[in-house]
Amino acid sequence: MEIKGDHVLITGGCGEIGLGIANAFLVQGMRVTLADLNIAPGEALDAVHEQMSLTELDLADADAGAARLNPLAQSPDAPDVLINGVGWTPKTSSEGIPWTTWEMPMEHFSRVAAVNLTAVLQCTSIFIPPMLARRHGRIINIATLAARIGGAVAPMHHVSGKAGVLGLAKVVARELGGTGLTINAINPGRIDTQMIKDVPDEVDKAIAPRIPVGRLGLPADVAKVCLFLASDLADDLTGTTIEVIGGLYVGP
Ligand SMILES: NC(=O)c1ccc[n+]([C@@H]2O[C@H](COP(=O)([O-])OP(=O)(O)OC[C@H]3O[C@@H](n4cnc5c(N)ncnc54)[C@H](O)[C@@H]3O)[C@@H](O)[C@H]2O)c1
Numbered sequence: 299m300e301i302k303g304d305h306v307l308i309t310g311g312c313g314e315i316g317l318g319i320a321n322a323f324l325v326q327g328m329r330v331t332l333a334d335l336n337i338a339p340g341e342a343l344d345a346v347h348e349q350m351s352l353t354e355l356d357l358a359d360a361d362a363g364a365a366r367l368n369p370l371a372q373s374p375d376a377p378d379v380l381i382n383g384v385g386w387t388p389k390t391s392s393e394g395i396p397w398t399t400w401e402m403p404m405e406h407f408s409r410v411a412a413v414n415l416t417a418v419l420q421c422t423s424i425f426i427p428p429m430l431a432r433r434h435g436r437i438i439n440i441a442t443l444a445a446r447i448g449g450a451v452a453p454m455h456h457v458s459g460k461a462g463v464l465g466l467a468k469v470v471a472r473e474l475g476g477t478g479l480t481i482n483a484i485n486p487g488r489i490d491t492q493m494i495k496d497v498p499d500e501v502d503k504a505i506a507p508r509i510p511v512g513r514l515g516l517p518a519d520v521a522k523v524c525l526f527l528a529s530d531l532a533d534d535l536t537g538t539t540i541e542v543i544g545g546l547y548v549g550p
Pocket residue numbers: 309310311312313314315316333334335336355356357358359383384385386387413440441442443485486487488489490491492493494
């Protein structure tokens with residue numbers, strides 16, 4: 299397996315899945331930059347890996363994002379692989395009750411969409427030009443199984459933004475045709491992280507027996523698919539979505 303280039307940028311990279319992905323690329327000898335609102339969880343990895351760097355920024359703030367990321371895109375150090383991993387899933391209103399779609403305040407929808415969709419669009423747009431100049435580059439959007447099927451714990455603002463990044467990958471894949479760049483998406487299912495520990499027990503009890511591989515996914519499972527999509531093994535894949543769901547929802 300060969301990965302062209304030596305620098306990976308992971309947005310939302312200090313989350314549990316992001317750190318798993320970072321680790322996998324560091325093991326391959328790549329340099330890794332993690333861009334996140336909260337860089338504290340990345341500091342332990344940063345302390346032991348010279349090839350790591352952390353960028354603290356709010357990707358929901360498009361102006362701040364442009365100010366921090368444009369100089370990186372214009373530098374010789376622009377990333378060869380962009381992983382759009384940023385995600386935010388507030389599930390409830392301030393009273394702790396889930397909103398229906400029709401009750402959700404527009405400003406709340408817009409705040410979530412700014413993270414889950416607009417930030418992905420912005421990062422993708424900022425980093426494609428330097429990739430085009432080099433005639434290589436890999437972009438990977440981390441969406442969610444819920445973007446395809448919905449679900450009991452998947453509110454509209456989250457699902458619609460994540461479905462948007464799947465659509466974005468398909469449109470951009472066509473636009474990038476013949477350039478040497480590819481863009482794909484990953485739909486994680488139930489990955490063993492805090493995000494799913496926040497889900498009510500009865501949801502877990504209903505889903506767990508239906509996962510044919512017999513266990514929850516791990517951040518490392520998502521990371522392996524990122525390595526694959528970033529490598530020459532996936533030269534022929536673009537505009538596609540790989541589901542890391544342990545076989546959930548296969549037929550009887
Ligand atoms: N954990 C799961 O089971 C699961 C399932 C499906 C999809 N996903 C997706 O995988 C990705 C990673 O999930 P995770 O479980 O590691 O979650 P996580 O919450 O640990 O990671 C998300 C990261 O995004 C960062 N972030 C949020 N808003 C930001 C902003 N405005 N600017 C910059 N950074 C911001 C957070 O600080 C966090 O580090 C997310 O996109 C999530 O939607 C996770």
